[in-house]
Amino acid sequence: MILLIFSITLPIIFISYLLHKTLKPPKSPLPPGQRPLPLIGNLHHLAAATTNLHQLSQKYGPIIHMKLGPTPLLVISSPKLAKEVLKNQDSSFCSRPKSLGQQKLSYNNSDIIFSPYNDYWKEMRKITSIHLLSQKRVQSYRPVREEEISRMISKIWSFSHAREAVNLSEMAMALGSSLICRVAFGKECSRGFDELLEEVQAVAAAFYVSDYFPAFGWVDRLTGMLKRLERTCERMNLFYQELIDEHLGRKREETAEEGGDILGLLIELKLEQKLHSFDFGWDNIKAMLLDIFVAGAETSSTTIVWTMTALMKSPNSMKKLQNEIRSLMGKKGKVDEDDLPNSHI
Structure with a gap:
């Protein structure tokens, strides 16, 4: 009986926790964007990335906040904002995100391409x-x-x-x-x-x-x-x-x-x-x-x-x-x- 109760309640608690973490208001202001799903975030929106990102930019504007699983992502679709990111704020955005494959191949980011800006x-x-x-x-x-x-x-x-x-x-x-x-x-x-x-x-x-x-x-x-x-x-x-x-x-x-x-x-x-x-x-x-x-x-x-x-x-x-x-x-x-x-x- 106890095992049956645990088998029912634990999944409900886990799903409720995920929904709470995903749907709760952010602590700091973020750019607008499509609401992410539990666990996968906005990965489903990137199935046809070009079309979906264009449609999302038409709806939410030139800067969109998304999530790849738990990883935050910013999508820039404006030449003016792209210049701001790639030129004026280059030191803040120039480091590449860590990837398992790239990290192992580059001996823990010991090269130039994947090394953080330091x-x-x-x-x-x-x-x-x-x-x-x-x-x-x-x-x-x-x-x-x-x-x-x-x-x-x-x-x-x-x-x-x-x-x-x-x-x-x-x-x-x-x-x-x-x-x-x-x-x-x-x-x-x-x-x-x-x-x-x-x-x-x-x-x-x-x-x-x-x-x-x-x-x-x-x-x-x-x-x-x-x-x-x-x-x-x-x-x-x-x-x-x-x-x-x-x-x-x-x-x-x-x-x-x-x-x-x-x-x-x-x-x-x-x-x-x-x-x-x-x-x-x-x-x-x-x-x-x-x-x-x-x-x-x-x-x-x-x-x-x-x-x-x-x-x-x-x-x-x-x-x-x-x-x-x-x-x-x-x-x-x-x-x-x-x-x-x-x-x-």
Whole structure:
């Protein structure tokens, strides 16, 4: 009898508590927004995010308060407010929200992308701008860029000559991967690198229950997402360690020269330990490598694909750009349409 009473009353008490926590007036004034549901908040409104957010902005205005589970969310849909958030109040909003996948892959946010805005982030950004991506350093990688781009153009031309379709997305990703490997690691990466890169991007952007419902983090282990993430992190750590061991096996003078690769420079900075206000260790280096090859390869390929898509929709702009490029290459005069490649992208 007692068990029956408990089985009936406990769910009622739990539901009443959730309703009280969800429906009670906020202690501080918040922007208007759709009333969240118990537990899930406003997750159901993001099923078709673009349409729903536009409809909600029409109803509640340019700034909306929502909740992803228990996590608060602000939606900005006004250019004026976006400028206020991204420019005038940048220091208050620039830190990224924590995510399980990103946190594990970046060695507890030891990189630049996922690190919160603090003194550590400033120091890491300083290292990047002064030592890794200075104008002189970037210019030293020009032969690598020219060689890889020439190789990609030759592949596209061979497809065009054979009148075969070109998967520009795959080719642009391959270009980005090759550039990053040669610039960052000083060598060409194997085919398994692209597969590993795709897996890293997949687990970094995956949905983890613990990000929104910490008390139900066990669900990630039950679904296998946590095991998949841990396995990917182990593969990445092994990949980093092999590269580091390979560089440590070289002569120190070779990695310190002006034309050295990025990993060699990071190792030199770690060995010197003179330029930092914190202990610059191996995990910091590995986290920096994550930013370099994930952010570099993905963003470059996406930019190329979207640029080509826009140019294909505007033939006049395409022809103007082609003439300008050929003019810079020393081929004067306008381009005849019969001379242009006939590949389908």
